[in-house]
Amino acid sequence: MFDDRSPIYLQIADKIKEDILSGALGEDEQVMSTNQYASFYRINPATAAKGFQQLVEEGVLYKRRGIGMFVSPDAREKLRTERRERFFEEVVDAMIAEARVIGISLDEIVRRVEGAK
Structure with a gap:
């Protein structure tokens, strides 16, 4: 473990x-x-x-x-809130920064995410 x-x-x-x-x-x-x-x-x-x-x-x-x-x-909700914040900071914000560097618009990202349903 x-x-x-x-x-x-x-x-x-x-x-x-x-x-x-x-x-x-x-x-x-x-x-x-x-x-x-x-x-x-x-x-x-x-x-x-x-x-x-x-x-x-x-x-x-x-x-x-x-x-x-x-x-x-309230532990579960507290942990979920912390995990969500960390997800946006570590994953989404980093993705947006990288997208800007390589010329991907936020609209393109949104379309891709919505298409992944």
């Missing part, structure tokens, strides 16, 4: 985010504990805890003292 491209704790956070976006984890649903996560993926519990803490700081997960970690009620 893990690769060498980024720290494992970030990959843990990204995996949980993907599970929320896909609907595999729903709002107010309990997630595996850091120890369960560490045991399942055979990683250091501190590494798992760091990934979970990042998600808490981002408002994606919340803690219930003595019970565990849960998906925040």
